[in-house]
Amino acid sequence: MDGSDTRRGLPAVHRRFASLHRSESWVGDPEAFGMGAAVLLGDLCLAWSDEMLSTSDLPADRLLAGHQVYDQMRTELMGGQYLDLLEQARGGGSVERALRVARYKSAKYTIEKPLHLGAVLAGAGQEVLDGYSGYGLPLGEAFQLRDDVLGVFGDPSVTGKPAGDDLREGKRTALVAMALEQATPAQAAVVRRHLGDPHLTADGVARLREVIEQTGALRRVEGLIDELMDDALTALHAAPLAGDAREVLAQLAIAATARAT
Amino acid sequence: MDGSDTRRGLPAVHRRFASLHRSESWVGDPEAFGMGAAVLLGDLCLAWSDEMLSTSDLPADRLLAGHQVYDQMRTELMGGQYLDLLEQARGGGSVERALRVARYKSAKYTIEKPLHLGAVLAGAGQEVLDGYSGYGLPLGEAFQLRDDVLGVFGDPSVTGKPAGDDLREGKRTALVAMALEQATPAQAAVVRRHLGDPHLTADGVARLREVIEQTGALRRVEGLIDELMDDALTALHAAPLAGDAREVLAQLAIAATARAT
Numbered sequence: 431m432d433g434s435d436t437r438r439g440l441p442a443v444h445r446r447f448a449s450l451h452r453s454e455s456w457v458g459d460p461e462a463f464g465m466g467a468a469v470l471l472g473d474l475c476l477a478w479s480d481e482m483l484s485t486s487d488l489p490a491d492r493l494l495a496g497h498q499v500y501d502q503m504r505t506e507l508m509g510g511q512y513l514d515l516l517e518q519a520r521g522g523g524s525v526e527r528a529l530r531v532a533r534y535k536s537a538k539y540t541i542e543k544p545l546h547l548g549a550v551l552a553g554a555g556q557e558v559l560d561g562y563s564g565y566g567l568p569l570g571e572a573f574q575l576r577d578d579v580l581g582v583f584g585d586p587s588v589t590g591k592p593a594g595d596d597l598r599e600g601k602r603t604a605l606v607a608m609a610l611e612q613a614t615p616a617q618a619a620v621v622r623r624h625l626g627d628p629h630l631t632a633d634g635v636a637r638l639r640e641v642i643e644q645t646g647a648l649r650r651v652e653g654l655i656d657e658l659m660d661d662a663l664t665a666l667h668a669a670p671l672a673g674d675a676r677e678v679l680a681q682l683a684i685a686a687t688a689r690a691t
Numbered sequence: 692m693d694g695s696d697t698r699r700g701l702p703a704v705h706r707r708f709a710s711l712h713r714s715e716s717w718v719g720d721p722e723a724f725g726m727g728a729a730v731l732l733g734d735l736c737l738a739w740s741d742e743m744l745s746t747s748d749l750p751a752d753r754l755l756a757g758h759q760v761y762d763q764m765r766t767e768l769m770g771g772q773y774l775d776l777l778e779q780a781r782g783g784g785s786v787e788r789a790l791r792v793a794r795y796k797s798a799k800y801t802i803e804k805p806l807h808l809g810a811v812l813a814g815a816g817q818e819v820l821d822g823y824s825g826y827g828l829p830l831g832e833a834f835q836l837r838d839d840v841l842g843v844f845g846d847p848s849v850t851g852k853p854a855g856d857d858l859r860e861g862k863r864t865a866l867v868a869m870a871l872e873q874a875t876p877a878q879a880a881v882v883r884r885h886l887g888d889p890h891l892t893a894d895g896v897a898r899l900r901e902v903i904e905q906t907g908a909l910r911r912v913e914g915l916i917d918e919l920m921d922d923a924l925t926a927l928h929a930a931p932l933a934g935d936a937r938e939v940l941a942q943l944a945i946a947a948t949a950r951a952t
Contacts, residue, residue: 456780457887458861466776469730470769473737477765480741484758490751497745504738508731515727519717600718626718 444468476504488551495550503543510534522602525611529571529604536577537570541686561669565662565679572658573686575651578603582642594635600626609647617641659687705729737765749812756811764804771795783863786872790832790865797838798831802947822930826923826940833919834947836912839864843903855896861887870908878902916948 441449448464456463483500486493514531522528545562580589581596582605589595596603610621620641624634642648662683666676702710709725717724744761747754775792783789806823841850842857843866850856857864871882881902885895903909923944927937 451780454780457782458780463776463780465726467773469733470773470776472730473734474766474769476734476737477741477762477769480738481758481762481765484762497742501738501742501745504742505735508735508738512728512731515724515731519712519715519719519724521718 443471492551496547499546499550506534507539518602522607525604525607528607532571532574536574537567541570542566557670564665568658569662569683572655575655576687578605597638598628598630605647605651608650609642609645612645704732753812757808760807760811767795768800779863783868786865786868789868793832793835797835798828802831803827818931825926829919830923830944833916836916837948839866858899859889859891866908866912869911870903870906873906
């Protein structure tokens with residue numbers, strides 16, 4: 431949902447349509463055309479995903495229950511995405527708000543609700559759903575925090591994005607909020623000067639990384655990821671699941687939060 | 692679906708969010724914030740409209756049939772909107788393509804498919820659906836053509852938009868395509884010079900209107916609207932409908948295509 435799939439080496443859809451506009455020498459602004467086409471394609475995918483669920487030939491009662499989860503998921507996601515926009519616009523500064531964005535945008539949408547959807551379609555009971563929430567919400571937050579760390583410290587050959595890409599974009603993450611919370615005036619000045627500078631140099635990246643490490647923000651986020659992972663795995667082990675389901679979900683948790691820096 | 696409700700005197704959603712951004716002195720580009728928020732709100736409405744249908748408590752078999760119409764409508768609409776984007780980017784020039792845009796974007800989405808949806812939810816048979824297509828498709832095209840005429844010749848006190856607004860936006864409509872088809876080199880030069888000029892003056896509007904009248908495009912579009920209305924009303928009278936339904940739809944047809952210039 432961040433409008434980019436550059437991590438897989440492809441330009442985002444709006445860029446591809448903008449390129450098409452340019453290469454055909456069409457009339458008007460290529461960027462506006464790209465954006466319009468991308469929004470329509472997104473709308474089409476949103477409609478098609480719903481259509482695929484509705485026409486899946488599942489029994490009517492399960493489909494009905496599944497649709498309730500699906501509807502709630504979509505609403506939460508749009509809310510989370512808006513909270514994210516708002517947090518970026520406000521210039522961040524609140525760890526609590528950044529974590530709330532992670533919860534709605536990533537934890538619910540990426541992990542908890544997809545598990546609920548599968549569970550409900552398979553006819554699982556409330557205990558399984560509760561177990562999935564206990565596992566999915568902390569794991570989803572940990573996943574987002576790992577993404578935040580990789581966006582600053584990640585190896586470009588692994589992430590597929592330039593080093594410090596989130597810094598250049600000026601992303602207001604929990605990691606950045608934690609750094610600012612503990613920053614000295616001099617460190618805060620470094621953040622103000624460099625964060626969000628589209629022409630940020632390798633030296634600027636290094637200085638920002640230094641602040642994030644020296645303020646203890648990196649250590650704090652890594653500690654939080656560990657705690658959240660513990661919570662997720664504890665809930666997973668207590669959930670009434672078959673052994674192989676538990677095993678696969680434990681592997682998923684590790685893959686979703688691995689350092690790989 | 693054109694991102695604007697200025698005809699009702701309100702700024703479009705993206706403008707309102709951009710204003711909020713400005714008045715709060717937030718970080719970043721107000722226009723980008725407005726656009727992002729508007730896209731999310733659109734996605735939310737798209738999801739909610741579907742949720743409203745799914746939770747309408749209608750009998751399962753009718754809901755299923757209704758959803759098929761609804762799904763097809765959404766896909767056609769996104770296709771029509773993209774065809775419109777494409778036609779604007781290509782700089783127009785084809786009457787046939789402009790009419791195809793009108794068919795997908797307006798005729799199907801605005802009239803035919805909503806009638807089908809209601810019919811199917813009410814349990815109507817194929818003959819009613821066919822009657823609605825016979826009425827809805829030509830009426831919908833006539834509605835779009837009337838909108839095109841109003842965008843050029845409409846009275847601002849009636850349309851709520853500045854005079855010649857479509858000309859300033861450079862909209863590539865069937866009306867404009869017809870004018871270009873018959874234009875002399877001098878008339879074509881007037882169109883090239885003025886169409887899409889955001890600072891178009893009242894004098895420029897008058898010159899473009901003159902070309903659209905003198906090339907016979909206005910007369911041709913009015914003739915086409917009349918033909919389409921005839922087709923729509925003929926189909927309406929042949930459709931197996933109760934008398935009051937027929938009466939209401941005849942009134943709708945008149946309201947949707949009235950000159951009001």
